[in-house]
Amino acid sequence: MPSSPERPHGRPQTGRIASHLAVMGAVAVVMGVLTACLAIPFAGLVGVAAKDVSKGMVNLPESLEAKDLSQKTRIYDVNGNLIASLYDQNRINVPLSQISRPMVKAIVAIEDYRYYDHGALDLKGTLRAFITNQANGGSVQGGSSITQQMVKQTLLYQAETEEERKAATEETYARKIRELRYAIAFEKNHTKDWILERYLNIAYFGDGAFGVQSAARHFFSKNAKDLNLLEAATLAGLVKNPVGYDPIDNPERAESRRNVVLDRLAQLGVLTEKKAERLKKRPIAKTLQIETAPNGCQQSQAPFFCDYVVNWLLKDPVLGDTVKERRRTLNNGGLIIKTTVDLDMQKAADQSVASHVFPTDQAIGGLAMVEPGTGDVRALAQSRPMGKDKAAGQTYLNYVVPKKYGDANGFQAGSTFKAFVLASAINQGIPLSTSISSPQTMHFDDSDFQTCDGPYAGDGNGWDPQNSTGYGTYNLYTGTQNSVNTFFAQLETRTGMCEPLALAKAMGVDVPQAQQVPSWILGVSDVDPLTMAQAYATFAARGLHCDPRPVTAVLDSDGQPLKEFGPQCEQVMPGATADAVNDILRGVMEGGFGSALQIDKPSAGKTGTTNDGRSVWFVGYTPKLAAAAMIAGANGEGQWLELEGQNIGGRYIYSASGSGFAGPVWGDAMSAIQDEIPYEDFQRPAGDEIAGVLTGVPDVSGQTVEAATSQLEAAGFVVADGGEVNSSTGQGLVASTSPEPGTSLSSGDTVTLYTSTGYVPPAGGGKGKGGGKGKGRGGRG
CATH class of the missing domain: 3.40.710.10 (DD-peptidase/beta-lactamase superfamily)
Structure with missing residues (x-):
């Protein structure tokens, strides 16, 4: 995902401390608290000095490294058709320019409508959350800006231990302090568009869809750049509670939440109230066009070819130094893998194998297709489908490839x-x-x-x-x-x-x-x-x-x-x-x-x-x-x-x-x-290179002696001169051969040429031109 130019670094530490304290002080004035922009009641600060709080913030790392988000790897056939996807999280990152404006407006409207007007912290939103928290007994929730939410999602995404995952989600002021410190750093080092872009790509939208592009594909079978206002409102409403508002499992709740977003857009003047009311009448079920995102090879159109590709690449160090690293790259690297399989050939192979050997037969059928001259593997098919149901004849063993790629002995x-x-x-x-x-x-x-x-x-x-x-x-x-x-x-x-x-x-x-x-x-x-x-x-x-x-x-x-x-x-x-x-x-x-x-x-x-x-x-x-x-x-x-x-x-x-x-x-x-399959004939073996090639004697009658000799020698034969014979063929041209055309001989065998006198004796006899040479062999031609 491209990032925007970073802002200058190098502000002196005293300046940074002063900046943080100024933010904290402003929030303290608004809320009557002594912490850095947090909804902390006075009762929670007994015995805590303001300088300790500020020192704790300053001692946090300067910034949080935003690691690349995992993306699904896509495997394509020789013609560019998608045949399989591999992922730990179903995500395809897209730049903000490839996300529709209605989607951007909807997410900002419902999650942080003043996003482009404030810094890392929305003071009004935090104050509103503070009042709500006090009414609810002091719980710590709400009021987070999009930047803070992105920080939380990043911490959770990058957590490698259970302890780190717990720290990223706990409802404590310590977490709020941490998120705010990192949010300030992100706002300092990146543009608002960069932060919003990462937020839309890291957010979970439910039903296995991570990021707005995967969500758009999953729920509406379209790309994020093509989302309309109604679809955008649906997706924007999901991020608050992806499970509870799942439009597939909970369509009524999802529709109600979508309508909340539409009302918010109307309040902000993004659309008229009349249009909002019209859109709210559209049942959410009629807007959905679910597209599944199969994961792995089992659901592929070429499952055992896909399995071969994966195992083949797991042995290539370009994806990592170890098999574990390579597998992680395959499942999270967002790779585009171009393969050699031809789906038409794969389909033909699958159908033929399936018609001759059934999955539960006490036998295994297999077929492999390879292109000569390149080694390109065009199809791999076997009679036992991929899966774990042995009673149905399924298996994960790939019987059509070498053991190191499929675990079968052959x-x-x-x-x-x-x-x-x-x-x-x-x-x-x-x-x-x-x-x-x-x-x-x-x-x-x-x-x-x-x-x-x-x-x-x-x-x-x-x-x-x-x-x-x-x-x-x-x-x-x-x-x-x-x-x-x-x-x-x-x-x-x-x-x-x-x-x-x-x-x-x-x-x-x-x-x-x-x-x-x-x-x-x-x-x-x-x-x-x-x-x-x-x-x-x-x-x-x-x-x-x-x-x-x-x-x-x-x-x-x-x-x-x-x-x-x-x-x-x-x-x-x-x-x-x-x-x-x-x-x-x-x-x-x-x-x-x-x-x-x-x-x-x-x-x-x-x-x-x-x-x-x-x-x-x-x-x-x-x-x-x-x-x-x-x-x-x-x-x-x-x-x-x-x-x-x-x-x-x-x-x-x-x-x-x-x-x-x-x-x-x-x-x-x-x-x-x-x-x-392009038409091409095999090349005939050259008789002068391969001993004993069986070749039919070509018909060279009517050719010059030189041309006929050249053709016969090219076929591997030795040519002998048989002299002249009477024939209607032109004088000096080949009248006939011995053996006659079509006879199979070995390379190195002799073929005798007879040339024509150009004369045919009249019926009844008489000596022919040329003194009767070749008597008994004339009359051909």
């Missing part, structure tokens, strides 16, 4: 880990066309697998993987698309374990040392959907890995940046390697296990199913959005269960599979937002 990801071995094989130059005979079962010795330190030293029993998707001879395309276990076990013996594990870590999946065993490629490690989504987003971004980013900026209460969070990205594999992985994994969507999940944008993906059937996965992506869906068997007590034999989302599971159960979670969510 789930085994099955064959989704095979992509790390696939990428390492490609990076090592293993041709994509490499054929490997893969029987139903195989035995491997521990020493068949190389670690970074040499042969793997296991328990000596080796590993006996078996397939669940068939057997036969496969290359890197078909072995991946069919997710063949014995194929990948053999591929791992060729790549070794060192590079794939290092690549997985670089992509955000850190496999614990104890789980770095040959079978790790079957996803024996626990991970979460966000981790898998950001890992596969690396392929979509052509090898650029970006850490998940839920927040782009944190601003202070004045809108000034505290910290901006840029993308944290690193190229962890060559773009060509990622292109090759994408080319293979798009086959999963174009005829493989994910064919039923296709959307109208180019996409790729990988299924995952654990051997024990306790969790199923599908991780899919376009060049612009990656998403990981998961369903895992679990009860409310943290015990993991098999999915088979259960009813999940209203469906009985006979056989658990990633494509059959997690896949539809992914597919429904992506289908709902596919119009928002």
Whole structure:
């Protein structure tokens, strides 16, 4: 809150004492008492010397530090929509210029109508309170100026102990002396407008609303600058007794109090009596438009994303040196937090998860969406709502993020880990066309697998993987698309374990040392959907890995940046390697296990199913959005269960599979937002960089030899000259190729070009132009 220029400091102490005594003396004349502007009867001063009273005032601190008022923190989505608020007190500070004039007039009229005419103390008001106090047996109440009230509110707000809170509210002359001394200092150091502004921001208006802006939003769904006279009178009447005059719980009392304010405004000439009477006839209930102010993540439109944001920021020292300090800053600092969540994507994720896994099912469903190239987290959804009602399936555990942000351990990801071995094989130059005979079962010795330190030293029993998707001879395309276990076990013996594990870590999946065993490629490690989504987003971004980013900026209460969070990205594999992985994994969507999940944008993906059937996965992506869906068997007590034999989302599971159960979670969510996903195709892997790329031979007929050669070589093929053939194609242009267009070949394979003679022999024979070269290959074109 901006402050006005301070008045000069440095008045000599004797001058200050004289000033205070002069004020006290003036009040003593008016009231016949010996204290500093206080309604103290003579009987209360027996044995007390005036010099002791004045000395007590002078010995108080020179002034009271007015600490910043707590304000609620607001969290916004990527498009600027409010998704959550965090606060200890529901307050948003506003400058006096952003408070309507009717509101200012109403509060001054009812609380201190001579506010701008007197100093720290209103002598008339104090005298009136003195007379009232004597009539009531000497109680100490009333007569406080707005400045004194602001001091009292400040002392109460800044009290850190029960003793300080009691001292700020006790009905004693000592409190009055204290408040007056501080009020004098505030009047000396600040303008009247500054004091009134702080008063309107610190005051409690009832029903959880602190400050005039929050009160205006809560009771009338508008900003303080837009309050009209009737609304202003209502709020001005509340500060005297926010609970007793609460217009929601006590509308009759609130209306009566509002009318008192209107009468006061009429007496002071702010409005005519006729207008006041007309306004008083308006029932208070018809003026209210209640707006709730949810506090915390539970009522957010994206509760578990909000929870992730909070826990993510609690680890950032920009908000404080300790977690306790950071939490206090989050709840009281009035921060503006700009996040990456997209509410349209969040809604699609929520609806898809909710339709496939019910809250009380003996399973947990989750979905995370991440933008490739930035790491921006677009949505986080899970089947169990946020809350403490276990019977309703509620939980506070965030199952879709890493444990350090959500307290859940994660789930085994099955064959989704095979992509790390696939990428390492490609990076090592293993041709994509490499054929490997893969029987139903195989035995491997521990020493068949190389670690970074040499042969793997296991328990000596080796590993006996078996397939669940068939057997036969496969290359890197078909072995991946069919997710063949014995194929990948053999591929791992060729790549070794060192590079794939290092690549997985670089992509955000850190496999614990104890789980770095040959079978790790079957996803024996626990991970979460966000981790898998950001890992596969690396392929979509052509090898650029970006850490998940839920927040782009944190601003202070004045809108000034505290910290901006840029993308944290690193190229962890060559773009060509990622292109090759994408080319293979798009086959999963174009005829493989994910064919039923296709959307109208180019996409790729990988299924995952654990051997024990306790969790199923599908991780899919376009060049612009990656998403990981998961369903895992679990009860409310943290015990993991098999999915088979259960009813999940209203469906009985006979056989658990990633494509059959997690896949539809992914597919429904992506289908709902596919119009928002920009169209972009994957880049074809370059045949001259990736060995064994399977590519269809392009149709180059009719092109010049130079142009055709360039196009074929760009596709990774070796070009050979097949000579001339008779053809109606123009002389010297390409008439045909061998193999013919559309044939799938590996990069490095040869494509033969045949050029046209430009001549077609007449029917019935005769030697064609060019001496009949290429007999048996003519007639094309």
